[in-house]
Amino acid sequence: MHAPLEAAEAAAASLASFDFEAIFHSDYARIARVIARVIGDRARAEDLAVETFWRLWKTPQAQGDHSGGWLYRTAVRLALDELRRRARRARYEPLLTLFCASPRTPHELLSSAEEQGRVRLVLANIASHQAALLLLRSDGLPYDELAAALSMSPTSVGKLLSRARAAFRKEYVKRYGQQ
């Protein structure tokens, strides 16, 4: 009977104790590194990390005990959006460049390191939720935190992770063959 009231009180208490400054200082570097991992561009990663915290600041419902997972999820989504955008633009940008040195491939533009470029291109071409799951897991998030960050049932994380790995593997093999 009183459960909704108790939940609301708990949420209010959590919000009241929310310390944006503390969260920013404790989590900014970690979030910037998560993004840098995905896009490989450190300056841009810092732009997007600031954008992540800006979104946290203006989204009251994201503030509270669960803000850590929310930050992770938002950061990875922003990073994946950026990765996809870059992959697309890398394709048409050189075509608009009449007087440019040999056009680089999307892969070359995404990273100078071969394997990093491949992995990023694969991540840019599988479903976003699968890429996010793989990246957060690879960043060390345990199943329960993954479930909280991506709003999924903890019992389904293993199955979804397995599907995401299969999708990654399939896309990788399609592009680069069995290696």
Added chain:
Amino acid sequence: MGSNNDINESEGVEERLNALEPGNEFQPDVVRARARLRERQGAPVQPRRVWVAWAAAASLALIVLPGPRAVAQQLWNRLVLDRVAVVRVDDENLSEGITAVFTMEAKPYAQESVSDIAGAERLAGFRPSLPPAGTLKGIPKLSVVKRLVLETKPLKTSDIEQALARTGVRDITVPREWEGLTLMAEAGPVVVAEYDDVEVMQSAPFRMNIPMGFQFGRFMEMAFRVFGRRASEASSLGAKFEANPALVLHFPEREPVHDVHLRSGTGIIVGDLSGPDVICFFWNTANRVYIVSATNTSEEKLVALANAIQ
């Protein structure tokens, strides 16, 4: 058996993802980031700058020569590029030092998110055409770049002479009065619609500003020579663009390119539709240039898309 496969797959994928580690030398600047965020917290609206990295790296050259649409504005000729043309060039063996002589660099620009088509129209000054709902996957994220400016570095006649000489061209003289001149191009407003697998950009015609009296035909002829065209071809290309200004797309000879028939005319598809990479699709109407980049698509879908948004 299945479990072993799962374990192997898991390890294989983890190993690949580990290649992305940014390295310990990356130390995010918390103090600077907090200052930037504080600025934003104090400001009501901050335009997105998602293209900054692209713009910084991009170099875009637009070919055009004075034609009937050239309008004198102070000391500049303002040229409108309202059609897309194709030029295939061989740039395989050219160094950046040579090509930089003819390259324009994009200045940083702002890209502002909008919530709907009406918002895009307010910012862009034209109503963007989008395909009917359901034609493409996802809900489009809309944004507008009001103006994108591209500029050459001040021309150095000695650099142009060197670029010509390095590619074996010795029968062209570079006018001395070009020294220090800058060429400027403008694009926009551009409305960008990002769907799940497709990005549609539509722009007002591109413009180019060149100093009054500048012989752009000569400049372009030199560029084409540097990029491997024979003297007669380079000269005739210059004349062609002089008669009919155009936004010129540069297609390396190795790129698969083909034309498709649209209701509004001809579109150009660049890339291998059977492969996994992003393909590009360009076309124009009387007052709009369209650029589409897409994955997982087909010629049929692209033609339907273009016909749906005209």
